Amino acid sequence: MMIDQLDARLIALLEEEPRIGVLECSRRLNAARGTIQARLDRLAAKGVITGHGPQIDPAALGFDVTAFVTLQIRQVSGHVPVADRLALVPEVLEVHTITGGGDMLCRVVARSNADLQRVIDLIVDVEGVVRTSSVIALDTPVPYRTLPLVKAAGT
Amino acid sequence: MMIDQLDARLIALLEEEPRIGVLECSRRLNAARGTIQARLDRLAAKGVITGHGPQIDPAALGFDVTAFVTLQIRQVSGHVPVADRLALVPEVLEVHTITGGGDMLCRVVARSNADLQRVIDLIVDVEGVVRTSSVIALDTPVPYRTLPLVKAAGT
DNA sequence: GTATTGATGGACAATCTGCTCAATTGCTAA
DNA sequence: TTAGCAATTGAGCAGATTGTCCATCAATAC
Numbered sequence: 001m002m003i004d005q006l007d008a009r010l011i012a013l014l015e016e017e018p019r020i021g022v023l024e025c026s027r028r029l030n031a032a033r034g035t036i037q038a039r040l041d042r043l044a045a046k047g048v049i050t051g052h053g054p055q056i057d058p059a060a061l062g063f064d065v066t067a068f069v070t071l072q073i074r075q076v077s078g079h080v081p082v083a084d085r086l087a088l089v090p091e092v093l094e095v096h097t098i099t100g101g102g103d104m105l106c107r108v109v110a111r112s113n114a115d116l117q118r119v120i121d122l123i124v125d126v127e128g129v130v131r132t133s134s135v136i137a138l139d140t141p142v143p144y145r146t147l148p149l150v151k152a153a154g155t
Numbered sequence: 156m157m158i159d160q161l162d163a164r165l166i167a168l169l170e171e172e173p174r175i176g177v178l179e180c181s182r183r184l185n186a187a188r189g190t191i192q193a194r195l196d197r198l199a200a201k202g203v204i205t206g207h208g209p210q211i212d213p214a215a216l217g218f219d220v221t222a223f224v225t226l227q228i229r230q231v232s233g234h235v236p237v238a239d240r241l242a243l244v245p246e247v248l249e250v251h252t253i254t255g256g257g258d259m260l261c262r263v264v265a266r267s268n269a270d271l272q273r274v275i276d277l278i279v280d281v282e283g284v285v286r287t288s289s290v291i292a293l294d295t296p297v298p299y300r301t302l303p304l305v306k307a308a309g310t
Numbered sequence: 311g312t313a314t315t316g317a318t319g320g321a322c323a324a325t326c327t328g329c330t331c332a333a334t335t336g337c338t339a340a
Numbered sequence: 341t342t343a344g345c346a347a348t349t350g351a352g353c354a355g356a357t358t359g360t361c362c363a364t365c366a367a368t369a370c
Contacts, residue, residue, distance in 0.1 A: 001215055011209060018207035021326060032349045037328090047215040052173035052207060054166060056301040060156055060202040061308045068223075068253070068260060083296030090307040095297035098223070098290040105223060105290065106297070109304065135253040135260065141238030142250035142261070146211040149264065152245040153216045178357060187318045192359090 001046045006031065008154025010039055011049070015147055018052070063091070063109035065116050066137040069123060071104050072130045079104060085126040091119045108134075156201045161186065163309025165194055166204070170302050173207075218246070218264035220271050221292040224278060226259050227285045234259060240281040246274045263289075 003011075009029055013020075022040070026033040043049045058066070073082050079097050086092050086106060094107040108123070110116035116136070124132055158166075164184055168175075177195070181188040198204045213221070228237050234252050241247050241261060249262040263278070265271035271291070279287055 003216065011211065015208040023326060035348055047212055049209040050212045051210045053170040053210065054204045055206045055208065056166065056305060057202055057205045058301060058304060061158065061304065063304065087297045090303035092297065093301065093304065094299045095295065096292040097294045097296065098292055100290055135255055137251040137253055139252045140250065141252065142242045142247065144249045146213060146248065148245035149213060149216065149218065149248070150211060176357060190317055
């Protein structure tokens, strides 16, 4: 879907100050309230904006350790049942299937390095998982963001 | 930081239906409005809730391809300048330093596989980057989520 | 016994929302 | 050029929500 400058500025504005309402947005962007409302509805309808939920920092909850676990699975049964099992582990935040022989990559968090071992054991125990290899994220110089992308996409 | 059941239910509620306000939350959770407001303020103050901005789906903007690029950097100058340069690329959504010899892992998106080549070239061109190896995310059986973690953390 | 913290219920004015309407603008196609 | 369509605009309205007070109360810590 194509978005224009107004959309991009709207998203950027909401990203920076989410508390402001539609009316305030319209004032800041020099547009009518109806326009802003229409834009937001469209962006939501097209799936660009998937939600407005609160963003949670796992580290603030005590899950200081983030790791990326690459796992090799048995090809026989496919990856769906494996993904379903992985989804049951709360510490698994994200699962992707990736190129390179039906393997998967998942992002996990844990309370400590020792706790990470427990989480990894949970993953290894999943039926169909053959082997895992994990790397620990030491630091996150660039935390997840989409703003630059949105600005770049705004035509 | 410790959170209790009420906090967890509050976050879960907002995650599922972000549009509802504080008042509606208090009704659904059988608590006073002031309580909910205080909880939200505290969660925000403690850094558990980092923001309420709109969540953007890069795929809906035309960035259908997601890849994870592991990169090896020259140790000499450290990773900070490299991260700074990577942050300038809009398609780079996230950068971590990881275990395994000062390497980095970044998540990138692109409009197509051909476009991914362009993005990777941008990364390779960054001063200090020695080599890259990337895996493409074919599917995402479990998209990024924190809800199960929050529920598990709620004491 | 006495602070302290968090929860509660109530109140107020000011503001915002959802919704509708009619007029206007900008752009496309005939 | 002109007709037509989609988007934008400005305006209005009733109802709901917000921010911000306050006094009270229960549980906990000192």
